[in-house]
Amino acid sequence: MQLSRLFGIPRPDQELRRRPIPGYGETLPVVGLGTWQAFDHDDPESLVRLRTVLELFHAAGGRVIDSSPMYGLAEEVVGRLRGDVDPESPNALDFFTATKVWTRGDSAGRRQIQNSFSLLKEIDLLQVHNMLDLKTHWPYLQELKATGKIRYTGITHYTETAYDELMEAIRNYDVDFVQFNYNVVAREAEKELLPLCLEKQVAVLINRPFAGGSLFERFRDESLPAWMRKAGILSWSNAMLKFVLSHPAVTCVIPGTGKPEHLLDNMNAGRGELPDEETRERIAEVFGG
Numbered sequence: 001m002q003l004s005r006l007f008g009i010p011r012p013d014q015e016l017r018r019r020p021i022p023g024y025g026e027t028l029p030v031v032g033l034g035t036w037q038a039f040d041h042d043d044p045e046s047l048v049r050l051r052t053v054l055e056l057f058h059a060a061g062g063r064v065i066d067s068s069p070m071y072g073l074a075e076e077v078v079g080r081l082r083g084d085v086d087p088e089s090p091n092a093l094d095f096f097t098a099t100k101v102w103t104r105g106d107s108a109g110r111r112q113i114q115n116s117f118s119l120l121k122e123i124d125l126l127q128v129h130n131m132l133d134l135k136t137h138w139p140y141l142q143e144l145k146a147t148g149k150i151r152y153t154g155i156t157h158y159t160e161t162a163y164d165e166l167m168e169a170i171r172n173y174d175v176d177f178v179q180f181n182y183n184v185v186a187r188e189a190e191k192e193l194l195p196l197c198l199e200k201q202v203a204v205l206i207n208r209p210f211a212g213g214s215l216f217e218r219f220r221d222e223s224l225p226a227w228m229r230k231a232g233i234l235s236w237s238n239a240m241l242k243f244v245l246s247h248p249a250v251t252c253v254i255p256g257t258g259k260p261e262h263l264l265d266n267m268n269a270g271r272g273e274l275p276d277e278e279t280r281e282r283i284a285e286v287f288g289g
């Protein structure tokens with residue numbers, strides 16, 4: 001935990017904000033961790049760095065980790081690095097583990113899900129990746145939930161073109177979680193999708209909060225405006241994540257990173273005040289959204 005001292009883990013009075021999973025008693029910390037690309041490495045150097053990322057994430061109060069069989073080695077690496085899942089074990093990192101099924105056909109889906117269980121050791125939330133063959137996979141997801149093998153079911157996508165399909169699925173399937181893209185310059189979800197999630201009481205995970213990282217490029221050499229600092233925003237990453245989190249329908253945002261310094265930066269977005277309506281619009285304006 002040497003690194004955590006270097007980068008500054010919060011004091012107990014700066015705990016991560018949590019939000020409830022609608023319809024359930026459980027709450028989740030609002031900043032999670034995405035694993036696409038970042039966790040698709042298993043060389044010794046990467047494994048040391050990624051274990052540090054997981055330790056810092058856990059120590060900062062983070063719990064929600066999102067993966068998928070589509071992400072190469074990511075499920076295997078998370079499973080290896082999280083240690084023993086027994087909470088009594090000294091090296092255990094207890095996470096809220098979310099993964100996905102991403103294939104066509106019932107038997108292929110079952111096989112893939114069983115493989116994810118063996119790699120990740122436990123799964124809390126199982127999502128249908130990009131809603132691929134949703135109708136076929138759904139009965140098995142419900143069976144896994146009914147028998148206590150998973151606790152929540154969900155659906156995902158990452159583009160605006162899928163919003164109609166997502167909304168149809170929210171209306172027709174008993175989903176606990178919906179995961180989709182939303183950020184300072186991609187605000188289409190505010191029109192119908194986010195309000196529908198609020199109305200239907202569905203938990204919302206937000207992917208691509210930095211548009212895959214491209215939103216950092218313009219601001220790499222620019223310092224943060226003073227008014228952002230006054231609003232409790234400590235970095236460009238915080239501005240983007242706090243914008244997302246200030247929408248009332250959002251349960252948790254899952255920025256992807258494999259770098260300890262980025263992880264700690266991102267976790268700060270879950271602390272302190274969130275932007276009010278006026279500040280939200282000012283943030284969006286800076287990014288051109």
Ligand SMILES: NC(=O)c1ccc[n+]([C@@H]2O[C@H](COP(=O)([O-])OP(=O)(O)OC[C@H]3O[C@@H](n4cnc5c(N)ncnc54)[C@H](OP(=O)(O)O)[C@@H]3O)[C@@H](O)[C@H]2O)c1
Pocket residue numbers: 033034035036037038066067129130156157158179206207208209210211212213214216237254255256257258259261262263265266
């Ligand atoms: N269909 C789906 O279900 C779907 C689709 C897309 C994504 N997702 C999920 O959502 C997660 C997030 O989306 P994403 O990874 O595509 O995009 P993202 O979170 O918008 O951006 C990730 C990029 O931002 C960089 N980054 C992260 N924190 C940073 C910081 N503080 N400062 C500077 N750069 C930073 C990362 O690089 P470094 O590694 O160098 O930090 C990475 O290149 C994914 O990892 C995945 O779990 C799901």
